[in-house]
Amino acid sequence: MAIGRVARRDRAKTRRKRTYVIPVAAIVVLAIAAIGTGVALGVFRAAPDGVESVEVPVPTGTPATSFETSLAASQDASGTETMVEVPDVLGKPLQEADMLLEIAGFTVTHVATPAGESATGTVLAQDPASGSVMVRGTVITLTYADDGTGIDPTSSRNNPSAAGTGRVYVVCIDPGHQDKANNEGEPIGPGSKTLKPKVTGGASGAVTKQHEPDFALKVANRLKKLLEDQGVKVVMTRTTGAVDISNAQRAEVANAANADLFIRIHADGSTNGDIRGLSTLYPAGNDWVKPITAESLSAAKLVHKELLLTTGAVDRGIVERKDIAGFNWSKVPAIIVECGFMSNPVEDKLLASEAYQAKLAEGMTAGIMTFLRGD
Numbered sequence: 001m002a003i004g005r006v007a008r009r010d011r012a013k014t015r016r017k018r019t020y021v022i023p024v025a026a027i028v029v030l031a032i033a034a035i036g037t038g039v040a041l042g043v044f045r046a047a048p049d050g051v052e053s054v055e056v057p058v059p060t061g062t063p064a065t066s067f068e069t070s071l072a073a074s075q076d077a078s079g080t081e082t083m084v085e086v087p088d089v090l091g092k093p094l095q096e097a098d099m100l101l102e103i104a105g106f107t108v109t110h111v112a113t114p115a116g117e118s119a120t121g122t123v124l125a126q127d128p129a130s131g132s133v134m135v136r137g138t139v140i141t142l143t144y145a146d147d148g149t150g151i152d153p154t155s156s157r158n159n160p161s162a163a164g165t166g167r168v169y170v171v172c173i174d175p176g177h178q179d180k181a182n183n184e185g186e187p188i189g190p191g192s193k194t195l196k197p198k199v200t201g202g203a204s205g206a207v208t209k210q211h212e213p214d215f216a217l218k219v220a221n222r223l224k225k226l227l228e229d230q231g232v233k234v235v236m237t238r239t240t241g242a243v244d245i246s247n248a249q250r251a252e253v254a255n256a257a258n259a260d261l262f263i264r265i266h267a268d269g270s271t272n273g274d275i276r277g278l279s280t281l282y283p284a285g286n287d288w289v290k291p292i293t294a295e296s297l298s299a300a301k302l303v304h305k306e307l308l309l310t311t312g313a314v315d316r317g318i319v320e321r322k323d324i325a326g327f328n329w330s331k332v333p334a335i336i337v338e339c340g341f342m343s344n345p346v347e348d349k350l351l352a353s354e355a356y357q358a359k360l361a362e363g364m365t366a367g368i369m370t371f372l373r374g375d
């Protein structure tokens with residue numbers, strides 16, 4: 001039940017923050033919403049750096065999503081118990097089933113059974129059954145069809161047979177954002193009731209008007225090529241802007257791939273056009289990311305150092321973050337590179353140039369390869 005405790009602490013912090021970061025009118029609206037539903041809707045301060053970008057409040061006037069509704073229905077009078085209805089995941093691919101259950105607040109374990117007629121990886125049974133109302137954090141056992149190739153994502157990472165000579169490293173690249181923002185809420189971490197927009201729109205260039213999602217994809221494509229040249233297997237969270245993938249879902253892509261590193265590519269924006277420079281973020285400071293903090297920091301340091309060498313960018317440092325859904329949902333080491341400020345006219349033009357994009361990809365590759373090889 002550690003997750004439940006974290007969620008409650010998180011919520012308490014969010015409430016304290018609210019008292020000084022949002023207008024009185026918004027507090028009244030929220031108070032009414034909270035009394036009416038018992039749900040603490042996630043509200044964030046606008047972050048100075050642009051990751052998962054400007055952290056807009058989940059609109060209180062819009063219809064509740066089914067997720068919010070299920071939370072509202074599951075709270076008792078004290079507002080602290082967290083009973084949740086188990087979703088139906090029978091027949092779904094294992095990864096999707098995991099994600100649905102984790103988003104609902106459950107912990108998942110897997111049992112393999114011979115595939116028979118079923119497609120490998122399909123969920124054949126779930127215990128407790130769908131429709132049961134269980135305490136948040138309850139372990140749900142999924143029995144899935146296995147054709148013997150070992151698709152269980154929980155068992156292949158750190159598998160001794162995968163180590164040693166001939167090891168193929170896997171890197172998951174997440175080009176930040178997408179063409180259209182999706183401001184529906186999703187839990188900031190597994191089991192959390194604090195919601196955050198699924199994916200924001202990103203920054204745009206002060207001079208060039210380039211759009212951060214396009215920039216991120218260009219750098220990601222270059223990075224993919226360079227890593228593949230090094231024999232690394234690359235998994236992309238998206239290869240086009242015309243997608244709708246939340247930050248939590250992006251982390252789940254990295255988890256499903258058992259990635260050795262999950263690297264997320266972003267650019268910053270600020271209302272102050274003078275600010276420029278490159279920073280590298282890593283997850284730290286909450287129980288969700290504790291298992292990945294040390295390795296993530298190690299990767300962040302190596303990648304950051306190489307990026308400064310190849311780009312000559314202003315050094316804005318290595319920054320720990322505990323408020324990023326795409327980190328909190330990750331079970332593999334994760335970093336975000338904020339490549340520069342699109343709001344700075346000089347850096348905007350650099351970020352738009354192919355030569356600078358190549359330098360970014362080269363720096364990332366050098367740092368990643370050092371991290372993967374552990375030398």
Ligand SMILES: [Zn+2]
Pocket residue numbers: 050051052053176177202203212266267268
């Ligand atoms: Zn961004």
